[in-house]
Amino acid sequence: MGVGSARTRTGxxxxxxxxxxxxxxxxxxxxxxxxxASEDEELVEEIRLAIGEACAVLVAGLSGAATDDxxxxxxxxEIDVDSGRLFVTVRSAGDGLLSAAPGAGDTxxxxxxxxxxxxxxxxxxxxxxxxxxxxxxxx
Amino acid sequence: xxxxxxxxxxxxxxxxxxxxxxDVYTAPKLRDxxxxxxxxxxxxxxxxxxxxxxxxxxxxxxxxxxxxxxxTHDGSMQLVCTQERLLKIFRITQLAKVFAIHDSLADxxxxx
Numbered sequence: 001m002g003v004g005s006a007r008t009r010t011g012x013x014x015x016x017x018x019x020x021x022x023x024x025x026x027x028x029x030x031x032x033x034x035x036x037a038s039e040d041e042e043l044v045e046e047i048r049l050a051i052g053e054a055c056a057v058l059v060a061g062l063s064g065a066a067t068d069d070x071x072x073x074x075x076x077x078e079i080d081v082d083s084g085r086l087f088v089t090v091r092s093a094g095d096g097l098l099s100a101a102p103g104a105g106d107t108x109x110x111x112x113x114x115x116x117x118x119x120x121x122x123x124x125x126x127x128x129x130x131x132x133x134x135x136x137x138x139x
Numbered sequence: 140x141x142x143x144x145x146x147x148x149x150x151x152x153x154x155x156x157x158x159x160x161x162d163v164y165t166a167p168k169l170r171d172x173x174x175x176x177x178x179x180x181x182x183x184x185x186x187x188x189x190x191x192x193x194x195x196x197x198x199x200x201x202x203x204x205x206x207x208x209x210x211t212h213d214g215s216m217q218l219v220c221t222q223e224r225l226l227k228i229f230r231i232t233q234l235a236k237v238f239a240i241h242d243s244l245a246d247x248x249x250x251x
Contacts, residue, residue, distance in 0.1 A: 020163040020164035023162060024141065024162065042224075045224050049195070049224070049228070052162060053195050055163075056196065056197055060197070109197075109234070114196050
């Protein structure tokens, strides 16, 4: 895999429990993966931030996210590089509507604003009680 | 180290020097520290973010909540931040207009 490869795929998938303490782990892995694909440190930082924000929203911010099934308790991240573009998808239980994030303090800042500002093509899809956030960047 | 908070008094201001990452997991720690300080009568806070490595919307929410709380006591919150990656976050969320963000601790301490 390298920068500029036409059909390089990282095929990285990561699954964590929906536990805020684990979001940092996701950011570390994501940054390492992105650094393999791009030497642009500013881009790496932007994607790290976006992934961290997406995970924070799905871990703590979505209404209807409490679930008893094992899969619903987990957050899944996928990172792929294809045709000079990096694709990120983050999935978890939840209906896409933001509730007050526990422990967030008295004031909720709209994380969609931050995500929209970091990615030109943020897509939020909700189906069968699960939400997926998809973003991509040109490398 | 996830998040470290070093609090000290500088004249009329209380400085919270933050090191590490302010995210969905660690933001409550900052929120609680700000709440404690306000409860103790410290109404002019300076949050030094020069050693902050990460900030998400949860962290922003804590800062906004803290600012609101201080203002109910006619207090203030100054931020010290020169890191472009953090300033970008404030700009994207339009919060650069809400907070007083300074280039140096000296400038922040001179403000209220």
